Amino acid sequence: MEKINRKVAQPLTFRAVKGTANGPDNMDSGLSPQDKKDLDKFIKFFALKTVQVIVQARLGEKICTHSSSSPTGSDWFNLAIKDIPEVTHEAKKALAGQLPGIGRSMCVEISLKTSEGDSMELETWCLEMNEKCDKDIKVSYTVYNRLSVLLKSLLAITRVTPAYKLSRKQGHDYVILYRIYFGEVQLSGLGEGFQTVRVGVVGTPVGTVTLSCAYRTNLAFMSNRQFERSAPIMGIIVDHFVDPPCNSQRPANMGQPCNYRAPEDDDGPFAGVQDSQEVCTTSFSTSPPSQCVCTLSPSPSKLSKPLPLDSLQIPLAPGHVTHTLYASRLSYQPPALGGAAELSHPTANPNQVLHAGKEGGVVLAPAQPPHGADAHLTVEHAPNTPGSSGDDDGLSNSGYGRRDEGRRCASPSDPVESLNAFTRKIGAFVNKPSAQITAASLDLPFAAFAPRGLDSEENDPMVQPPDSPPCHSPLQASLHSQGSEGSGPQDDFVMIDFRPAFSKDDLLPMDLGTFYREFQNPPQLASLSLHISSQSMADDLDSLPEKLAVYEKNIDEFDAFVDMLQ
Amino acid sequence: MNCRSEVLEVTVEARQVEESMLALLHTILLHRSTGKFHYKKEGTYSIGTVGTLDIDCDFIDFTFVRVSSEELDRVIRRAVSEFKDALSNSGSDGMGQISLEFYQKKKSRWPFSDECIPWEVWSIKVNVVNLANEQERQICREKVGEKLGEKVINVVEVINRHEYLPKMPTQSEVDNVFDTSLKDVQPYLYKITFQITDSLGTSVSTTMRRLIKDTLAL
Numbered sequence: 151m152e153k154i155n156r157k158v159a160q161p162l163t164f165r166a167v168k169g170t171a172n173g174p175d176n177m178d179s180g181l182s183p184q185d186k187k188d189l190d191k192f193i194k195f196f197a198l199k200t201v202q203v204i205v206q207a208r209l210g211e212k213i214c215t216h217s218s219s220s221p222t223g224s225d226w227f228n229l230a231i232k233d234i235p236e237v238t239h240e241a242k243k244a245l246a247g248q249l250p251g252i253g254r255s256m257c258v259e260i261s262l263k264t265s266e267g268d269s270m271e272l273e274t275w276c277l278e279m280n281e282k283c284d285k286d287i288k289v290s291y292t293v294y295n296r297l298s299v300l301l302k303s304l305l306a307i308t309r310v311t312p313a314y315k316l317s318r319k320q321g322h323d324y325v326i327l328y329r330i331y332f333g334e335v336q337l338s339g340l341g342e343g344f345q346t347v348r349v350g351v352v353g354t355p356v357g358t359v360t361l362s363c364a365y366r367t368n369l370a371f372m373s374n375r376q377f378e379r380s381a382p383i384m385g386i387i388v389d390h391f392v393d394p395p396c397n398s399q400r401p402a403n404m405g406q407p408c409n410y411r412a413p414e415d416d417d418g419p420f421a422g423v424q425d426s427q428e429v430c431t432t433s434f435s436t437s438p439p440s441q442c443v444c445t446l447s448p449s450p451s452k453l454s455k456p457l458p459l460d461s462l463q464i465p466l467a468p469g470h471v472t473h474t475l476y477a478s479r480l481s482y483q484p485p486a487l488g489g490a491a492e493l494s495h496p497t498a499n500p501n502q503v504l505h506a507g508k509e510g511g512v513v514l515a516p517a518q519p520p521h522g523a524d525a526h527l528t529v530e531h532a533p534n535t536p537g538s539s540g541d542d543d544g545l546s547n548s549g550y551g552r553r554d555e556g557r558r559c560a561s562p563s564d565p566v567e568s569l570n571a572f573t574r575k576i577g578a579f580v581n582k583p584s585a586q587i588t589a590a591s592l593d594l595p596f597a598a599f600a601p602r603g604l605d606s607e608e609n610d611p612m613v614q615p616p617d618s619p620p621c622h623s624p625l626q627a628s629l630h631s632q633g634s635e636g637s638g639p640q641d642d643f644v645m646i647d648f649r650p651a652f653s654k655d656d657l658l659p660m661d662l663g664t665f666y667r668e669f670q671n672p673p674q675l676a677s678l679s680l681h682i683s684s685q686s687m688a689d690d691l692d693s694l695p696e697k698l699a700v701y702e703k704n705i706d707e708f709d710a711f712v713d714m715l716q
Numbered sequence: 717m718n719c720r721s722e723v724l725e726v727t728v729e730a731r732q733v734e735e736s737m738l739a740l741l742h743t744i745l746l747h748r749s750t751g752k753f754h755y756k757k758e759g760t761y762s763i764g765t766v767g768t769l770d771i772d773c774d775f776i777d778f779t780f781v782r783v784s785s786e787e788l789d790r791v792i793r794r795a796v797s798e799f800k801d802a803l804s805n806s807g808s809d810g811m812g813q814i815s816l817e818f819y820q821k822k823k824s825r826w827p828f829s830d831e832c833i834p835w836e837v838w839s840i841k842v843n844v845v846n847l848a849n850e851q852e853r854q855i856c857r858e859k860v861g862e863k864l865g866e867k868v869i870n871v872v873e874v875i876n877r878h879e880y881l882p883k884m885p886t887q888s889e890v891d892n893v894f895d896t897s898l899k900d901v902q903p904y905l906y907k908i909t910f911q912i913t914d915s916l917g918t919s920v921s922t923t924m925r926r927l928i929k930d931t932l933a934l
Contacts, residue, residue: 215767217784217900219752228751230767230784295750296878302747302781303872305768309779310865318779347869350876 181355185289189354192289193249195226196297197256197277200304200361201241201330202231204258204275207308208317208326208408227298229305237328240406244330251279252357257336259329260313260408262320269327271339272313273365278335280360284353296352300361303350311347311365317408326408341368719834722874724867725841728776728860729853730810733803733842735773736864737796741816741908742771742782743868744838745792747875748818749783749903753894755887766901777861780868785901795908803844806912810844814910820882821892821905832907835880838871 181189206213215230225231241256250256255278263269287293308314317326337344349361701708728736751764767784782789796814803812816838822831847853882904885893894902 212770212772212779214769215784217751217765217767219754219764219900221751221754221762221764225765228763228765230765291884298750299747299875299878302768303876305781306743306746306868306872309770309781310868314779315777348876349872352878 181289185355189289189293189356190249192294192297193279193354193359194245196301196359197245197250198233198238198241199226199229199231199301200275200277201256201258202233202237203301203304204260204308205234205237205328205408206232207305207314208260208328210317210320210326210408227294227301229298229301231301236406240330244332246332248332250277250332250359252281254333255279255335257331259331259336259339260317261327261329261339262313262316262324263327264324265322270369271341271366272316272326273311273363274335274337274340275361275363276335278360278362279357282353282358283355284358285355287353287355289355293352293354297359300350300352300359304361307347307349307363311363312367312369313365320408328406328408337364340364340366343367718880720836720874720879721839722837722870723839723841724870725843726860726863726867727843727845729847729856730804730844732773732775732856732860733800733844734796735776735778736860737799737814737840737842738771738782738792739773739776739778739780739864740838740840740867740871741792741796741814742789743780743871744816744875745788745903745906746781746783747871748836748906749785749788749901750894752896752900752902753887753890755890759886761884761887764900764902773861775857776864777858778864780864783901783903785898787898788901788903792908795910799910802910802912803842810846811842812844812910812912813839813841814908815839816906816908818904818906823892835882 215232217230218225221228245256248254255276257277258275259271260273260275261269261271313326316324320326344364344366346362346364349363351361352359724740726736726740746768749766751766753761753763755761768781769784770779771782772779799812799814803810806812817834818836819832819834822833824830845856847856882893890896893905895905896902
């Protein structure tokens with residue numbers, strides 16, 4: 151490999167030809183060894199540069215390179231095309247020492263992945279070789295120049311296909327991924343009616359190089375998607391361009407994200423990505439609250455599920471966003487977290503705050519202790535990554551965000567202790583007997599508040615709140631219910647009866663909490679209750695004539711009333 | 717030799733004339749420019765590097781790639797700007813044509829002047845429309861972007877046929893083939909002309925011919 155690099159460093163020189171294009175070196179029967187070697191080198195570097203152009207065109211940024219009148223020797227095809235090391239690495243890995251040949255095409259697949267994990271192939275660029283040979287062409291001169299023109303055409307065409315505009319807008323709702331493969335061209339993922347544009351062809355003595363692009367035209371799934379979404383969500387995977395250690399969790403055809411932040415100095419082949427390796431797949435999911443069961447209990451051993459931080463998906467906006475995590479999560483005991491397979495970060499500590507670095511690394515930094523039951527997740531604009539795996543047992547920040555608001559309003563004076571003490575699933579301010587906890591273990595969020603057509607009103611604590619137990623202090627009251635429900639099959643669910651401070655009121659016989667609970671859900675209208683509606687319509691109709699007679703009798707009164715109003 | 721002639725046609729709004737012309741002319745010139753030649757002994761030469769730049773259009777949903785050369789950009793912008801002014805001043809229903817011609821110079825003996833032999837001519841016909849409301853303008857923005865994309869594909873298609881190109885000149889003849897006046901890139905010798913069609917569609921009651929290349933001013 152090094153030899154080739156040194157050779158490349160020499161500027162390519164040409165001999166000005168006065169006569170015809172055919173030089174005396176050409177042999178009709180075959181290629182001279184030097185020409186063959188040159189041709190192979192040209193095709194190899196052409197393939198690498200093609201990949202660079204395509205991926206850079208999908209980074210979402212405008213590309214700018216400078217012209218230089220003096221040749222530097224490392225600019226293949228006399229074009230200033232930067233080499234992103236990771237992309238070159240991927241391309242070389244896909245080529246595995248081979249060259250595009252007949253039946254062996256090099257393909258770059260560009261796909262889109264939304265924040266929910268849906269992905270869609272957008273286009274496939276194919277560098278193919280066919281058998282049509284142009285024996286008379288001069289390799290070191292004509293072929294080289296034509297390959298250069300083809301690269302320029304590629305630069306122009308990559309800005310024209312529909313994926314370009316999509317890639318310029320990537321970030322919040324979706325990311326653009328690329329995948330390089332070698333072998334047979336696969337266009338099945340492009341949907342029906344895909345279009346093909348041919349970038350160009352260059353004939354060589356060993357075959358004709360063809361560069362083309364097949365792009366999807368049916369973006370129907372995109373139009374229904376959440377481009378209108380207000381809350382931006384971004385999955386953060388910091389191992390962009392690098393195979394994550396947990397490779398098995400990702401589907402085999404997952405691509406690499408087209409979102410590269412070039413480091414200032416080139417200090418290594420994977421500069422700027424090293425810190426990401428420490429914190430791999432800390433990916434977060436936006437699965438709805440129903441799918442996330444947060445189970446915290448005073449005794450870690452009773453945990454049903456570990457609490458992987460990597461299954462959280464955090465809403466993100468450009469720039470700095472602060473989100474308040476459910477504080478209890480962070481006070482969660484380490485042992486179970488350490489078992490979380492996805493988090494390979496050796497210093498993973500639930501008390502740490504996830505801080506996304508600018509280079510795309512998400513490093514865990516120590517957090518402030520949860521004062522005021524607040525933990526801040528600070529995220530800067532980090533590169534996107536292929537989505538997380540295993541979203542099902544993830545936590546939903548959105549769900550918790552809402553709950554958190556409620557919690558914080560009613561937090562007792564000693565937040566840490568109380569938060570350590572409970573596990574929540576059912577909503578705040580609900581003091582339910584343990585029998586009703588089964589409703590909570592349903593997948594429905596706010597299952598406790600679901601229409602209780604089957605529950606009778608007498609047992610509904612919202613209508614008839616249980617008597618407030620006598621308490622000496624708000625804190626003791628909150629721990630009281632925990633003790634009573636500590637045993638039993640639903641050990642993991644401990645209800646807290648929150649007592650707002652200063653809640654005792656001499657005027658009203660009930661306290662604020664009880665008042666709130668009682669009147670939070672109004673009782674059902676009598677006319678809508680099931681047992682009343684079972685009255686037959688006939689009874690209503692029968693009573694009508696009597697009512698009408700009464701009204702007619704009092705008609706004068708009604709008229710007087712109406713006149714008064716006018 | 718025969719001169720290759722290609723015609724592209726676009727329909728745009730008045731404010732999109734400049735950017736659409738720049739997009740197409742720069743795309744063509746991108747393919748027809750090389751790095752600066754540096755001749756060494758024995759007739760060998762090396763070629764400089766051409767950089768590229770993405771340009772977003774303001775009035776069209778389109779991005780094009782141009783050669784990273786401010787000098788060249790200035791020359792093209794000046795030509796397009798003159799064309800745009802001529803188009804708006806003509807008072808016609810807004811039809812015009814701008815031509816980019818690549819030529820070779822053939823030295824003739826005195827007293828005959830040098831011949832300019834075109835080998836490729838690109839004609840871009842422009843049809844200017846006036847739109848009534850903002851919604852139409854928004855649609856036009858996208859439509860023109862798509863159209864320009866198609867034109868770029870057409871340009872690339874023609875260029876990649878690899879038909880006649882002047883052969884690489886020796887050092888003494890390089891100015892007959894290339895424009896060596898720029899310091900960072902070297903396009904083939906070219907000239908830009910335009911003409912405005914009047915409302916009758918005839919080829920010009922007033923033909924305006926501007927020669928941008930100084931070497932042709934004799």
